[in-house]
Amino acid sequence: MSDTLYICGLKVERSQKLRTYLPVLDTKTEIPVTIINGQNDGPTLLITAGIHGGEYPGIAAAMELGRDISPEDIRGCLILMHPVNIQSFWARRAFVIPEDGRNLNREFPGDVNGTLSQKTAYLLSQFFFPLADFYVDMHSGDIHEELHPYVYYPGLPNEEISEKSREIAKILDMKFMVKSMATSGAYNYAAISGVPSILIERGGAGFCLREDIDAYKADIRNVLSKLGLCSDPIQPRQHNPSDVSNVIYLENDTAGCWFPNFRSGELVKKGDELGLLTDLFGTLIKKYISEQDGVVLYHCPALAAPQGTILVTYGKFAAE
Template identity: 40%
Template structure:
């Protein structure tokens, strides 16, 4: 029997319902395969307006069943479930916190901290691998890429990157952060990844298809499913240095490039102006690189992310 809080699922069964964390509900599907194998969790909706990742999780939960799964597959459809219906980007509305910034959480903390704590205490210890699905928020565009952890035991980090290299996405970024669901899992000894595909509040079919194809490659590599893909392997480049720019003031944001564009050192990445068109700030690239993601909304609050770009090694 697989057990996660109030949820139980017997071998050969498929269960869909809500994981209850105090008064908070997270929609989940558990598929306990008839054959032995690894226990894998696919999580979506930690950021509630990253719709491509959420729809991908729902589609996969409907596609798989105990007959075509080896081991146990846990799919969290929308972790920030209350925020999804509020349509407020990034935060859990009950405490106004970014869930991905409070891991490993607090048992007696706010709602976000309790969710993160439940992941850390009850979910991660049961897993062989954790993969977190993300994408551009309502106001963001991203290029498709993978984050892999950089902090933790060497065996965990190396295996995470090995798995990532077998997914057909062009760029892998080695994270230097200790926060975030996937980084927290790795620190706790669970190999993990984060995938970024889609954005702008859309669920375009091409992005859904690409997301599902990548996840099937991931599940095939871990021998959870058997699947034949006709997609061609992509030569994946690793980024070990990335800059994450935030706005020093509120204003009107004018990016110069698009996600996935290559930039040269000293290129202007974008400008912030005031409501009269007066230039307030100009941001230049510190090295040759590639735009990973950026805000595309005209409005930019103080301290919000502007653009992230990574250094491409020669």
């Protein structure tokens, strides 16, 4: 990378930190961004938080990392966006950008002439992904999702990108990691474009707990060390992630009231009753039965379950 970073009209010199708002193309929407251009040359790490505006711990962690890290602390360049989905954040809306009702994470690579979601996706995919040597997308369970911390790494487009991504996933302090073969989503599109990437899930259900924020910050500092942006040693972790496979995303095909029997992180057996759906009079609509042994990665703790809600997400796990 050259000594001076130019992007979207912003200029950041070597040994400079810029904290500003970045306009989304031809709109009045502005995304808070921190760009830290280190004292010495090195890789560029892109971090996004709040692609879903109701997923708070990653947003808070990115804000604090951007505040606390100085150019003297790193080699290369660190770019943090916090939150990307600023309208959803202020509206306290799950998943979608309120202006167009679209899930930003399903809009990549975006469209320069499209809606706000599509323009935001275009901004990232066309101007920020090409700068990055590695990309970390920070998520949480959304306002109606409780989850156990885990990380996704891409299985596409090839083994080289997948393995580079997995090597970073392995240093995070969590029990589980999932290899994704999906083509949608910011980190999957970045990987398909040639940028090793991961998506971290930590916290959720509308909470912004200090323990989740600090755990996120510790993960990111270890990522900085592993990638060579800083010389600090990788800090010890309580957990090392193991692969979870054959992940099932269980959705309801009719609206109802959801009563789960398992929480995130708990183990289930094939044939277990995962929960039941009733109508507003308490009359049973359907019982949901586990199709396999596995671990619950996240579930819906909300009583209201509109049609298409992911009630439970679980996958096969070889317990230690």
